[in-house]
Amino acid sequence: MDLLAASAVNWSRAQFALTAGYHWLFVPLTIGLALIMAIMESLYVKTGDEKWKIATKFWQKIFGINFAIGIATGIILEFQFGTNWSNYSWFVGDIFGAPLAIEGIFAFFMEATFVSIMFFGWNRVSKKMHLASTWLVFLGASLSAFWILVANAWMQYPIGMEFNPESVRNEMTDFWAVAFSPVAYNKFLHTTFSCWAVGAAFVVAISGWYLLKKRHADFAVKSMLIGSIVGLVAFVMLAVTGDGSAYHVAQKQPMKLAAMEGLYEGKEGAGLVAVGMLNPAKERYNDEADPYIFKIELPKLLSLLGYRNINAFVPGIVDIVDGGYTLPDGTTALSFQERRERGLTAIKALADYQVAKEEGRDADAANHETILRENYAHFGYGYLQTEEDLIPNVPLTFYSFHLMVMIGMYFILFFVVMLYFLYKRDMVKSRWLHYVALWSLPLAYIASELGWVVAEVGRQPWTIQDILPVQAASSAISSQNVITTFILFAVLFTGLLIAEVTIMVKQIRKGPDSEGLKA
Amino acid sequence: MSLLGGLLVFLLFVQGGQSMLHSLSRKEDEKRLLVNALGRKWEYTFTTLVTFGGAFFASFPLFYSTSFGGAYWAWMILLFCFVLQAVSYEFQSKPGNIFGVRTYRMFLFINGLLGTFLLGVMVASFFTGSEFTVGKGNIAGLGTAGPVISQWQNPLHGLELLGNLRNLTLGFAVFFLARTLASLFFVNRLSHEVLEKRSRKFVLFNGLPFVVLFLIFLIWTLLAEGYAVDPATNVVSLEKMKYLHNFVEMPLVMALFLLGVAAVLYGIIHTVFSGSFKKGIWFSGAGTIVTVTMLLLVAGYNNTAFYPSSFDLQSSLTLQNSSSSEFTLSAMAVVSLFVPVVAAYIFYAWRALERRKLSLEDLNSDGHTY
Numbered sequence: 001m002d003l004l005a006a007s008a009v010n011w012s013r014a015q016f017a018l019t020a021g022y023h024w025l026f027v028p029l030t031i032g033l034a035l036i037m038a039i040m041e042s043l044y045v046k047t048g049d050e051k052w053k054i055a056t057k058f059w060q061k062i063f064g065i066n067f068a069i070g071i072a073t074g075i076i077l078e079f080q081f082g083t084n085w086s087n088y089s090w091f092v093g094d095i096f097g098a099p100l101a102i103e104g105i106f107a108f109f110m111e112a113t114f115v116s117i118m119f120f121g122w123n124r125v126s127k128k129m130h131l132a133s134t135w136l137v138f139l140g141a142s143l144s145a146f147w148i149l150v151a152n153a154w155m156q157y158p159i160g161m162e163f164n165p166e167s168v169r170n171e172m173t174d175f176w177a178v179a180f181s182p183v184a185y186n187k188f189l190h191t192t193f194s195c196w197a198v199g200a201a202f203v204v205a206i207s208g209w210y211l212l213k214k215r216h217a218d219f220a221v222k223s224m225l226i227g228s229i230v231g232l233v234a235f236v237m238l239a240v241t242g243d244g245s246a247y248h249v250a251q252k253q254p255m256k257l258a259a260m261e262g263l264y265e266g267k268e269g270a271g272l273v274a275v276g277m278l279n280p281a282k283e284r285y286n287d288e289a290d291p292y293i294f295k296i297e298l299p300k301l302l303s304l305l306g307y308r309n310i311n312a313f314v315p316g317i318v319d320i321v322d323g324g325y326t327l328p329d330g331t332t333a334l335s336f337q338e339r340r341e342r343g344l345t346a347i348k349a350l351a352d353y354q355v356a357k358e359e360g361r362d363a364d365a366a367n368h369e370t371i372l373r374e375n376y377a378h379f380g381y382g383y384l385q386t387e388e389d390l391i392p393n394v395p396l397t398f399y400s401f402h403l404m405v406m407i408g409m410y411f412i413l414f415f416v417v418m419l420y421f422l423y424k425r426d427m428v429k430s431r432w433l434h435y436v437a438l439w440s441l442p443l444a445y446i447a448s449e450l451g452w453v454v455a456e457v458g459r460q461p462w463t464i465q466d467i468l469p470v471q472a473a474s475s476a477i478s479s480q481n482v483i484t485t486f487i488l489f490a491v492l493f494t495g496l497l498i499a500e501v502t503i504m505v506k507q508i509r510k511g512p513d514s515e516g517l518k519a
Numbered sequence: 520m521s522l523l524g525g526l527l528v529f530l531l532f533v534q535g536g537q538s539m540l541h542s543l544s545r546k547e548d549e550k551r552l553l554v555n556a557l558g559r560k561w562e563y564t565f566t567t568l569v570t571f572g573g574a575f576f577a578s579f580p581l582f583y584s585t586s587f588g589g590a591y592w593a594w595m596i597l598l599f600c601f602v603l604q605a606v607s608y609e610f611q612s613k614p615g616n617i618f619g620v621r622t623y624r625m626f627l628f629i630n631g632l633l634g635t636f637l638l639g640v641m642v643a644s645f646f647t648g649s650e651f652t653v654g655k656g657n658i659a660g661l662g663t664a665g666p667v668i669s670q671w672q673n674p675l676h677g678l679e680l681l682g683n684l685r686n687l688t689l690g691f692a693v694f695f696l697a698r699t700l701a702s703l704f705f706v707n708r709l710s711h712e713v714l715e716k717r718s719r720k721f722v723l724f725n726g727l728p729f730v731v732l733f734l735i736f737l738i739w740t741l742l743a744e745g746y747a748v749d750p751a752t753n754v755v756s757l758e759k760m761k762y763l764h765n766f767v768e769m770p771l772v773m774a775l776f777l778l779g780v781a782a783v784l785y786g787i788i789h790t791v792f793s794g795s796f797k798k799g800i801w802f803s804g805a806g807t808i809v810t811v812t813m814l815l816l817v818a819g820y821n822n823t824a825f826y827p828s829s830f831d832l833q834s835s836l837t838l839q840n841s842s843s844s845e846f847t848l849s850a851m852a853v854v855s856l857f858v859p860v861v862a863a864y865i866f867y868a869w870r871a872l873e874r875r876k877l878s879l880e881d882l883n884s885d886g887h888t889y
């Protein structure tokens with residue numbers, strides 16, 4: 001029975017990862033293109049140059065193809081919280097549901113309404129109204145990202161709530177703490193800039209392809225210019241907000257940071273691994289094997305990033321399991337076993353509370369509630385069995401993180417070169433750069449997906465940090481059911497992805513002067 | 520929440536229209552016109568569904584947990600056919616779509632059929648009950664069922680709802696209602712003589728089965744046992760003619776319900792008998808919103824369990840035991856103050872795009888077609 005349940009949990013995780021992974025192929029392009037379209041249309045309205053209008057309409061067409069499939073995958077994500085993670089929904093729905101509802105009311109309606117004006121309104125509303133609609137589509141898409149990231153950030157850093165043992169759920173006590181938690185704010189910026197980055201890389205790549213084919217040179221150079229400016233801003237800001245993310249992870253999810261860096265033994269003045277290869281022979285967190293085959297470190301940088309102090313102590317995986325080091329707030333860290341004890345105490349207190357309530361022993365219930373509250377910060381540890389349960393997949397987190405950072409650095413250089421050639425040299429003749437632009441596109445997608453791998457794999461086993469691990473969060477459905485829907489979704493999404501890509505390729509081949517775009 | 524539900528059912532006219540693409544049109548250009556008339560509205564249905572999901576999550580997280588995690592297959596199939604819908608409009612007439620226009624229109628048909636029917640079945644289960652248990656002690660290790668609080672007791676995970684005749688009746692009623700509304704929408708929107716005439720006939724063909732099926736469901740439900748909650752002890756019990764009592768004890772709800780039904784019927788009948796009346800969709804549409812809203816109020820107000828468990832009466836969800844905390848609900852209430860703003864810009868956009876009726880010529884001049 002236990003084995004079956006474990007497999008259902010893993011299949012539910014796989015299904016969520018599959019849906020989220022596909023969803024994230026489409027969303028960044030939607031948001032990024034929306035920004036680039038809005039800038040182009042602003043130039044059209046300002047200068048009256050029809051070429052900007054044609055460019056806007058071309059990218060709008062690509063946007064439309066991509067938009068629908070992003071919505072399709074998104075709706076599945078929202079409902080999966082109920083279908084596959086019903087205990088999670090019960091436990092924290094009081095807090096988690098609110099941002100989703102607000103997203104619907106504020107963001108989706110804005111997006112859907114103004115998308116229809118943007119598509120169908122060229123001849124039906126005024127120029128300025130149309131421009132406003134395009135900007136509002138961008139705003140709606142960004143707001144939608146904001147609220148969903150508020151929800152995600154809350155899972156990584158739960159605040160503004162109190163546990164109610166009567167209803168067995170966490171209830172919101174401070175809306176603003178949830179909506180504007182520093183983690184949410186930083187996550188939103190980092191993710192939004194990553195969307196701009198993908199949009200920019202996409203526009204530049206397609207423009208590069210046109211130049212290679214010696215078609216629409218003027219359109220391509222114009223698009224490249226906008227794309228490169230947006231791209232450079234995005235990647236520089238990604239570095240800045242990435243630094244913010246690392247800081248928050250260090251404070252709130254030290255285990256995730258340790259996994260990102262493959263750091264087993266903590267130290268003061270820890271360095272940041274620039275390049276490294278993990279040792280596959282390392283099987284347990286506390287065995288003797290060296291974690292690395294090789295690594296090149298930037299000295300002291302990890303301490304600086306994580307704690308804003310070059311000599312700060314950064315705990316490794318072993319330290320977090322064993323406890324005993326001094327936390328930034330001056331207290332001593334508890335070991336895994338100590339936290340597990342307290343988690344079990346909290347869970348038992350909840351059970352005792354419920355029995356006491358049922359039997360009408362209110363004074364006893366109050367006592368149990370006090371015990372529960374004292375230990376609630378460790379509640380989720382009671383569901384974990386061994387030390388290993390606490391440790392995320394280190395290689396996956398480590399390589400995802402480092403590859404993402406490397407690609408990010410590459411793109412800063414890439415866009416600087418692009419802008420240099422656009423302003424100082426003849427871009428149309430620089431064929432090698434067109435190839436580079438085209439082949440850089442997959443890198444942008446890879447980096448953007450890897451970002452989510454780091455964020456979500458790195459926080460395992462928690463659905464809500466320290467409070468609820470995945471084992472206790474899922475629905476009571478057998479793995480056969482989940483496997484079936486997993487396969488259905490995998491086939492469906494893959495089919496739709498292939499259709500989307502071929503449709504896009506056809507539209508791109510047709511080019512910006514195809515019928516219906518001029519007018 | 521009830522109002523959102525009402526809106527959602529009204530907006531199902533898009534699905535209703537999708538289910539008639541084949542039967543209503545004879546020629547390809549007619550089909551294209553229908554697809555495009557609906558295509559300019561599909562995002563609204565979709566967005567309402569998403570918002571409905573989010574709002575349900577925020578206001579009744581325990582329902583979200585119990586129903587979605589339990590009636591797994593019913594919801595999954597529903598979601599699946601909405602995924603098909605989302606891509607079908609955009610992809611169907613684009614070159615390179617791999618599966619061909621027929622497949623995408625088949626997707627739209629499937630969504631039109633199952634999307635409406637299954638939602639009807641789910642709403643019916645608010646009156647007929649489902650097989651689940653709720654054990655708050657599970658998460659603390661009490662009992663032997665494992666940590667999951669709400670557990671579905673039927674291995675078919677929602678498909679068993681299709682075995683209940685009363686559920687099926689409402690399912691088909693909603694399906695025909697959606698088709699009726701779609702026909703009324705076409706009468707109102709299209710400037711295409713042949714299609715308009717045919718749509719009028721379709722109002723009758725679909726309106727009739729809808730009215731019959733809906734009346735059967737209504738009378739059956741009013742006379743059947745309902746799930747009553749004792750306000751003092753919170754004990755749930757079966758009460759004869761509970762929903763009829765609810766109507767009688769809430770006269771305002773009954774009055775509005777009857778008014779809604781009358782508006783729906785007026786829209787249908789007037790469109791069928793008068794060759795020039797085009798505003799039927801507004802009467803029937805508004806009527807649908809009011810009727811469904813009132814029906815959902817009857818399912819949950821006046822000490823009634825809105826999501827009853829036929830397996831274990833005491834596990835039934837009531838407004839009191841499954842809603843969000845007061846704090847979250849007041850936060851959501853503040854958020855709802857912005858709904859009129861949202862409604863205003865939707866109204867503006869609808870007006871801006873629909874000032875002219877849709878004809879075949881528009882499809883070529885508006886720039887974006889499906």
